[in-house]
Amino acid sequence: MTPRIAFTPGEPAGIGPELAVKLACSERASDIASAQIIAIADPDLLQQEATRQGKALTLLPFDPTLPVQATPANSLHILPVELAQAAYPGQLNPTNAPYVLETLRLAAEGCLQRTFDAVVTGPVHKGVINEAGVPFSGHTEFFAEKAGVEKVVMMLAADELRVALATTHLPLKDVSDAISGPSLQQVLTILHRSLRDQFRIEHPRIGVCGLNPHAGEDGHLGREEIDVIEPALETLRALGLNLIGPLPADTLFTPPQLARCDAVLAMYHDQGLPVLKFKGFGRAINITLGLPFIRTSVDHGTALNIAGNGIADTGSLYAALSQAIELAKLRQF
CATH class of the missing domain: 3.40.718.10 (Isopropylmalate Dehydrogenase)
Structure with missing residues (x-):
């Protein structure tokens, strides 16, 4: 048609x-x-x-x-x-x-x-x-x-790389407070459903970035991964979602890790989008999910x-x- x-x-x-x-x-x-x-x-x-x-x-x-x-x-x-x-x-x-x-x-x-x-x-x-x-x-x-x-998700794509955002246009100082267990579960659920229903990926694999350097390094560089992100991922894994992470962004955005993922969820705008635009400048697009x-x-x-x-x-x-x-x-x- x-x-x-x-x-x-x-x-x-x-x-x-x-x-x-x-x-x-x-x-x-x-x-x-x-x-x-x-x-x-x-x-x-x-x-x-x-x-x-x-x-x-x-x-x-x-x-x-x-x-x-x-x-x-x-x-x-x-x-x-x-x-x-x-x-x-x-x-x-x-x-x-x-x-x-x-x-x-x-x-x-x-x-x-x-x-x-x-x-x-x-x-x-x-x-x-x-x-x-x-x-x-x-x-x-x-x-x-x-x-x-009520809720939509911003995802950018360039070639085979897809990067969705947990938060969008916020000052960096406000990002941590904007990330909560319920908000992460909502974003990841929309992302999973869109990859499955829109992109026809039967079992989507989603890589999840940590918020802090080294994904918090066991709490020494921040506790958001321990207190918020990991519990949210565990709740969704129990529902059948295939979630990888939370991983440090500088680890997740490497070819071996990206090969395991159909999409990546970045915690904030400039954590994920510079990588995507470097890879596909002039070919990148924005897709609204939800x-x-x-x-x-x-x-x-x-x-x-x-x-x-x-x-x-x-x-x-x-x-x-x-x-x-x-x-x-x-x-x-």
Whole structure:
């Protein structure tokens, strides 16, 4: 079956529109030609970007009542949303914040209604949305609220390496207090279920990092491993989860240990993601686990400093679309 993939280019002044046009009109487009790609965006914005790049982009009207048709090369299916004001590369405009949020709302509702099989998101600028008077902390929280989901998990992937996070965007001084037995059990349960149900890994193996150097060194460098992490792992092992650790991060992120794992749970953002980005910079993607629909994303920001210069790299967007298509096809069986 041909999956329908919604794509939101994100901040109109960032590199999202540039990436959309560049990928649609590249040789790589043939690699994702097994899906219908629906850009939820302002058609004029994409056509202006195509003109800037000297590309002949065809925008095909999206009609959900028609049979699914794979999107041809040099084309995008379009679900139009109008900008409030014209957008210019590199120039943020809070007036267009409602436009960005409307593209996300349509994508979420389309996924919940099964009009779309997945959503792929381009980068947004949280600051300009907040400046417009809208409290917005990110895609993940937005989609979780729309789906009525209390807890989701952030996982990044590059090639065969998958790294999920026990905590996300916290100051380092707050990480220890944020890690509790119940929160770890919740995160690991979502991660295990997603690897099994979404990725079709029958018996997922999850490596778990310790929080402290040397995983606490028997309590001499911190007791979080002894008092919190290990008891949580033991509770879940009794339920049948295959959990390796807690191990020191500098031990777990080595080839022999990674070969034993289908995913790694890092305790905080900069414990796991530098390793992943070093391994797969330009190919890494973000996958939100725990939603009732598939959501993947680029792993970079709006890059306002290079927007409009034609030099943005499509690698992460290509990987995010490819992963969304693969997961959508797995879900159909």
